[in-house]
Structures are given as structure tokens and as C-alpha cells.
Amino acid sequence: xxxxxxxxxxxxxxxxxxxxxxxxxxxxxxxxxxxxxxxxxxxxxxxxxxxxxxxxxxxxxxxxxxxxxxxxxxxxxxxxxxxxxxxxxxxxxxxxxxxxxxxxxxxxxxxxxxxxxxxxxxxxxxxxxxxxxxxxxxxxxxxxxxxxxxxxxxxxxxxxxxxxxxxxxxxxxxxxxxxxxxxxxxxxxxxxxxxxxxxxxxxxxxxxxxxxxxxxxxxxxxxxxxxxxxxxxxxxxxxxxxxxxxxxxxxxxxxxxxxxxxxxxxxxxxxxxxxxxxxxxxxxxxxxxxxxxxxxxxxxxxxxxxxxxxxxxxxxxxxxxxxxxxxxxxxxxxxxxxxxxxxxxxxxxxxxxxxxxxxxxxxxxxxxxxxxxxxxxxxxxxxxxxxxxxxxxxxxxxxxxxxxxxxxxxxxxxxxxxxxx
Numbered sequence: 001x002x003x004x005x006x007x008x009x010x011x012x013x014x015x016x017x018x019x020x021x022x023x024x025x026x027x028x029x030x031x032x033x034x035x036x037x038x039x040x041x042x043x044x045x046x047x048x049x050x051x052x053x054x055x056x057x058x059x060x061x062x063x064x065x066x067x068x069x070x071x072x073x074x075x076x077x078x079x080x081x082x083x084x085x086x087x088x089x090x091x092x093x094x095x096x097x098x099x100x101x102x103x104x105x106x107x108x109x110x111x112x113x114x115x116x117x118x119x120x121x122x123x124x125x126x127x128x129x130x131x132x133x134x135x136x137x138x139x140x141x142x143x144x145x146x147x148x149x150x151x152x153x154x155x156x157x158x159x160x161x162x163x164x165x166x167x168x169x170x171x172x173x174x175x176x177x178x179x180x181x182x183x184x185x186x187x188x189x190x191x192x193x194x195x196x197x198x199x200x201x202x203x204x205x206x207x208x209x210x211x212x213x214x215x216x217x218x219x220x221x222x223x224x225x226x227x228x229x230x231x232x233x234x235x236x237x238x239x240x241x242x243x244x245x246x247x248x249x250x251x252x253x254x255x256x257x258x259x260x261x262x263x264x265x266x267x268x269x270x271x272x273x274x275x276x277x278x279x280x281x282x283x284x285x286x287x288x289x290x291x292x293x294x295x296x297x298x299x300x301x302x303x304x305x306x307x308x309x310x311x312x313x314x315x316x317x318x319x320x321x322x323x324x325x326x327x328x329x330x331x332x333x334x335x336x337x338x339x340x341x342x343x344x345x346x347x348x349x350x351x352x353x354x355x356x357x358x359x360x361x362x363x364x365x366x367x368x369x370x371x372x373x374x375x376x377x378x379x380x381x382x383x384x385x386x387x388x389x390x391x392x393x394x395x396x397x398x399x400x401x402x403x404x405x406x407x408x409x410x411x412x413x414x415x416x417x418x419x420x421x
Contacts (some may be wrong), residue, residue, distance in 0.1 A: 002346040006366055011167045011343050013265040014049035021236050022369050023048055024136040025079055025382040027144055028264050029274050030054070031131050032159055036062060042086060044077045048135060049267040053077045057084045063097030064133050066120040095119055129159035143385035149260065149278040157278035158286050162295045163302050164263070164271040164334060167343045168239055171271045172263040174333045175241040176361050178204055178219035178231060179354035184332050186323035198231070206356040207404070211414050213237065213381045213391060215364055217357045218404045227397045230404040234393050237360060237368065237381035239263040247395030256281055257391070271343040294328025301332065311335040388416060
């Protein structure tokens with residue numbers, strides 16, 4: 001369990017919160033590239049407790065501004081997007097993608113007010129089907145991370161997003177909890193034979209390694225009497241999980257499909273669940289993937305089959321063919337995390353060995369933010385200068401006398417400077 005103070009430190013992400021300040025030192029995915037068109041409708045976006053507006057100008061440049069006009073506070077999302085700027089509906093003040101005011105039509109002709117006015121604007125980049133932003137001090141902007149899926153052939157990577165109605169940390173903890181996979185995601189009723197290795201061995205041995213980019217852990221299960229099954233998950237700071245593929249015993253079309261989650265905080269109480277789903281060897285079927293996740297949403301990305309309809313849980317299904325009675329792995333994860341409350345009260349938990357990776361994640365985040373508070377230094381992970389091709393999640397089989405680290409060694413340049421970290 002965590003103390004109340006540590007739980008607050010872990011979960012609060014607003015501009016004045018230490019964890020919020022730490023998060024702002026990373027580039028983060030903000031919205032789908034497909035949400036914006038040149039001179040099209042502005043998009044309201046909430047990130048780290050801030051209300052922002054995104055737009056693409058006439059020349060294809062993307063602006064991410066404070067939603068509220070600095071004149072009288074009207075939402076710029078109501079504004080006119082055209083002629084390389086976003087114009088407020090109230091008095092016509094117009095802003096370019098840098099936040100500079102370029103026109104104040106209701107002021108006298110010789111007014112210098114526009115030259116003196118700027119609104120908050122964050123830098124943006126486009127990669128992997130997403131618009132990314134950096135919300136920290138401009139003079140400390142880190143290198144933009146180059147993830148492997150950025151280089152995939154067209155159609156081999158698809159980005160998705162939906163809102164998790166809970167704090168980022170409990171959403172992410174569901175993705176680093178390998179022991180739940182054979183129970184929550186079981187593809188048969190509880191009293192029926194299990195189908196997959198992770199359903200047959202419900203007591204995986206978890207081992208965690210801290211790294212320069214965050215941490216990784218392996219869940220080791222008994223595949224059969226002669227082989228172990230290892231599923232190694234990567235957890236780069238501050239909110240990513242790299243999920244291992246189904247592996248060599250899966251049907252061919254599923255063997256190398258990869259999933260990366262980004263649990264980007266909207267605010268203290270909700271999270272952008274962003275997923276990059278990719279396979280360099282085949283085209284991703286976007287429609288099938290959306291059906292598989294089963295998280296349909298409205299125009300604002302709130303689920304339409306969420307907690308208000310109790311995730312459409314089917315009790316008859318639970319008895320016959322699906323342990324959870326909830327269709328879709330993603331929706332199953334949302335259900336167990338959201339029903340903890342908007343922010344889980346971790347002072348009431350009773351943890352076991354199966355929670356080892358969850359505990360390690362909390363330790364990593366709290367250690368990093370406390371170090372920043374004490375010294376002003378951010379973790380090396382925030383610099384984004386790693387070779388991300390070295391950081392992959394994997395599924396593999398190995399002989400019982402070997403260690404999983406023999407199969408998946410950690411590159412020397414990724415090992416923490418302090419081996420005792």
C-alpha cells in the first residue's frame with residue numbers, strides 16, 4: 001500500500017503538482033493527426049489539467065494554444081480558423097500557431113496591442129499518426145524521441161485513443177500487471193479448460209529490472225514440462241507500456257503484432273488511453289482492431305459502453321465462454337481500473353507477490369519525482385535520446401535451466417548508472 005501523501009504525489013498532475021511538472025519534461029502524444037485539417041474545425045484538448053485548443057493553419061502548421069483568449073477569456077475553439085491563424089469570435093483577436101496575436105480588428109488602426117499580446121502555445125510535432133507536444137520549460141526542451149513505429153510502412157501502424165475515466169497511474173498499473181491476464185482476459189469460463197499458456201499457469205514468477213529509460217519486467221510461466229514461457233514488458237517513463245506480441249505459438253497473423261500504450265493524463269481524474277498497434281510485416285486492419293478492443297466512443301472520445309452501462313457485462317456469457325462477461329480486452333481493463341474510483345485509495349490495498357511490477361512502477365515514479373523536488377534534476381528518461389529499437393517487448397520460450405535475461409539481455413547503454421536503483 002501507499003501512504004496518503006505518496007498516493008497524492010503519484011496521482012496529481014496539474015501545473016503546480018510535482019508529478020505534473022515531471023510529466024511536462026517529456027514529449028507526449030496529444031491527439032490523432034486525423035483530427036485536424038487545414039483551416040478546419042479547432043479541437044479542444046485537455047492535457048495535464050490544462051484546457052487547450054489545437055488547429056492546423058492554412059499552410060499545414062499545427063498550433064496548440066491555451067483554449068481561452070487572453071482578451072476576455074472566450075474559448076478559441078469557437079473561433080474562425082483561416083488565413084494562417086485562429087480568430088476569436090468575440091472581438092476578432094487572431095493568433096498564429098506560435099501564440100502571437102497578429103490582429104485586433106476592434107482596436108484603433110494605429111494600435112500596437114497585437115504586437116504586445118501572446119497567448120500560451122506549446123510546440124508540436126507529427127509522427128506515428130499522432131500530434132505530439134512538449135509542455136515544459138522551452139529552454140529545457142528535450143530531443144524528440146524516435147520510436148520504431150514512426151518508420152513503419154503506410155498501413156503497418158495505426159494509432160487509437162479513448163478516455164479512461166480514472167487517474168493515469170491506476171490505468172497504467174493494469175497494463176503492468178501480468179498476473180491478471182489469465183483471469184480477467186480468460187477466453188473461457190472459470191470452470192472450463194484454459195486455452196493459452198497464461199491461462200494455464202496463473203502464478204507467473206515476476207522479475208523486475210530498472211533501466212535508464214524506466215523499467216522492464218518478465219512474467220515467467222510454465223509452458224510445459226520442458227519449456228518456460230517468458231513475456232517481457234517494457235515500461236518507459238513516464239506513462240508507456242510496450243506489450244509483448246502473442247509469440248511463436250500464436251496463429252501466424254498474430255505472432256508479431258505489437259501494442260504500445262501511452263496513458264497520458266488529461267487531469268487528475270481521467271486519462272487519454274492512446275494505443276499504437278503495429279506490425280511491419282502486414283497491414284493493420286483498423287476496423288477489426290476497434291472491434292477487438294470494444295471501446296466505442298462519442299465525438300469527445302468518452303466510451304459509450306463504459307461504467308454508466310456497467311460495461312454491458314453479460315452474466316450468461318460468464319458461465320459459458322468468457323470469464324469476465326465483458327467483450328474486449330481493452331474494455332475489460334477499463335472496467336477493473338475505473339471501478340476503483342477516479343483516484344484509487346491505495347492506503348486500503350493489500351498487495352501480494354503478483355503485484356511486484358505494480359510496486360516497482362510506483363517506486364520508480366515516486367523516486368524520480370522526489371529526486372526532482374530535492375535537486376531540480378529530471379530522470380535521464382526525459383531526455384529521449386535512446387535507441388528505441390533496443391527497447392522491445394518480447395514473448396519467448398526457453399529451457400528451465402536458463403534465465404530469461406540470457407534470452408533478452410539488457411544493452412549495457414540502457415543499464416542504470418546506479419545498479420542498486
